[in-house]
Amino acid sequence: MTRTKLYVGIYVVLFAFATVQALVEFAGFLESAYWEAFAAIMVLSAIKAVLVAAYYQHLRWEPRSVSYLVAGGLVAATALTGAAAFSIL
């Protein structure tokens, strides 16, 4: 079944990305280039999240309006976090 192969492929990618995130720390990048390592790790997390949402939660095959619904929550949470943190910089 093609869809099952796709699910397996995504699982492998997710597993690998999680390992890479830990390796970034084990390799000492957080000491030598903290913010670059920070960005890389967060981007990997974001990609993993999008993969899970798009394929395991089937957002890719749902009407776009469902994605907008979730994006609404995401924008609200990001606005709160970003603006609050900026307010004390």
Place this chain on the structure above:
Amino acid sequence: MSSHEHGLPPKSSISRWFLTTNHKDVGILYIVTALFFLVFGGVLALLFRIELWEPGAQVLSELSYNQSVSAHGLLMVFWFISPFAFGFANYVVPLQMGAEDLAFPRLNALSYWLYLFSGLLFGVSFFQGSTFAGGWTMYAPLNVPAYIPDGALGATTAVLALVMFVASVTVSSVNFLTTMYRMRAEGLRMRDLPIFSVSILLTVWMMLFAFAALLAALMILSADHIIGTKYFVYQITQSGAVTRTVGNEAASLLWAHLFWFFGHPEVYIVFFPALGVMAETFQTFAGRRLVGRKWFILSMVLVALQSFMVWMHHMFLTNINLTIKTVFMATTIGISLPFDLMMFSLIYTLIKGKVRFKTPFLFTLGSVILFIVGGITGVFLGAVVLDYQFRGTYWVVAHFHYVMVGGATALFGGLYYWYPKMTGKMYDEFLGKVNFAMYFVGFNLLYFPMFVAWETPRRVFEYEAGLTVWHQIATIGGLLLGASFLVMFYNLFVSLWRGADAGDTPWEYATSAEWAVSSPPPMDNFPGLPSYRDGSLSFLSESAVAARLRGDGTASTDGGDPTADGGVATGTALDTATETHLETEDVEHADHASIWPFAVGLGAFLTMLGLSGVQQGTIVGTEYAALLGVGGVVTFGSLVAMTREPFHAPEAALAERFPYADVEKLKLGMWVFLASDVVLFGAFIGSHAFIRVAHGWREWHNLIPAEHVTMPGLINTYLLLTSSFLVVLAMVAAKKGSRRGTVLSLVGTLALGIGFLVNKALEWQHLFHVHSEAFPQGWDLSTNVASSTFYLTTGLHGAHVAVGLVICAYMTIRAWNGAYQGDPDAIEYFGLYWHFVDIVWLFLFPLFYIL
């Protein structure tokens, strides 16, 4: 028992009100309960208004005064205004949109019971020493036990009551959104919804996101009370070989951000239903369609969006930076513009129409006048420089009462407007007008002097002697305002017996669908399936629906005159229900009775009361332990019973479902819930990030022991990712009809989830007992802000995993017995939740284990 009541006892029977899940009954329950809390909060207000007759505390003790002021604010904002509006929403919205009930009737009843019991829990807090006394805004650090006199028992209960209230709101938001997107009558486009329903739709959207942020704030505050985390404490003293104090610079600002991110949308959550009532009644009593209806709706949409971009104007006097203050001043001034447009639209509707001064209209007209005063005086507070002077004074008190109570004024108009529909009887018009006169004079006598005496400090019983006369006028106004409600209650109560029959509609020019059916409407609401496809409301017979489903557009219809509020509906994409049962067949089987929502509410009440007896990790009495145990059993047992109970809530065979036509209602409900959960976790993660930024992002590591390493987090990431994958396989197996594959995959998910929790427990146990120079007493929840954010955020996630495992265990047993084969929907919906929990962990892992 009437055969028309679908298994429910008659309305004269008390048991009906415990069993009912029907939206009209639940609406009445909301309205009556909200009026009870109005009296509760109103009596408290009269108490402190009497205290303010002269400066100083002569009548109430200092703490009693503070309790009265705080409880008054909390009761009115949370337990009166919004639930009062949602009484109307429950009753009227399904009728206006042509639905038989809400999408999830039992969840609707559950929302009500959680609301009622949360209010009762708040009432109990008065008897536990003292209730919360730090003001309705509950600012930190006065909201944590260290700063609460006489022990924090009652204050903890008040916080838990709010948690329970927010749970009710969240359930309600999910239900209303699912209903309004899935159950509109055929031909009723979103833009055609009557204006009151539009206002409720936007209100519910704001509720979904704003209350999730409040829930995060309240859960964190509860944790500070109950398990001893240190989010809102400024100085954390670590005892041990070397006692040291660690600062928590963000304590107060964090609360302010979380609270006002909710708090400002809350103003519009309270006010929008009032706007809907204003527009609805202005149309009816002016006999004219709302002028600029499209622009009115667009303005409401704009305000709903902007409401999330103005919260920091409540924080102009804190040490947030000037740049952000300037930005929020601009957004705040900007939000007044759509309101201007709405006010002009309402006024112009009157000018273009022929006004009839009936009681509902008098109240809504009064509301517009009061809101204009409230709005203009609020613009002053939106300017940073002026706010420096006005903040914490009676100017603010006067302003927001003109807005909030001004909004409630329209809702009282709504009560008179829909009373004939709900009861079938007319109220006494003369007494209604007397009520309005007393109300309006009393209101202005009460609140306008506060503008004059604006230099009075807010929430303080001392004020300059020269302002005494203004306070005495205000107290007289308060008593008159209170007396006006006696007239209202008398009028409405007596009219139940003596009132003239109202007929289908007592209001000429009322056009929305609730006026097209009898008063009160029958249990099924409509004599057939409502449809607007032909441009006006008609009711399709069973054969007509069958013909429509066959694609025969010439089916005959029955009666009905009113058109949708938004005008003539034209043909749009027509969606049929996933399960194409005919509405008319299903009505025979639609259920309206369940005791379990009440039982869950009662269980939650007992659990929360028991939980209030846990202070900083120590239980203060065996009675609280007993309450906790009994409450937990009742809640869990009732939830299981509710799950097992057969309950049929059919969807209509024909309905407008844009833009969620292809998303089954349970799936849509799950997605809406998850969207709110995104904000809940977002606020938790945001709180962690905020505290860390305040402390110094990279200095944060000094607060964490070297024993806190990456590996347990990485292992848990692997476990959770694999479990997510297995849920997907369970769905695939169920789709293929492989019972063995389904069971094995679910068992695997269960095992990995348990492994996740065990690994976490071992890790926590290890960290609790580290012995290093920096952390000689271990690293537990109370050690510092880093430990507090780590345990609480990952703990919340762990709680989500635990809930998921309970569901997974239940599904595994069902799969073992042969369920889901060829019908994997339930597994897919569980998967949506489980994958979401997985996604959250994908961010918690780097934030708490790597960075």
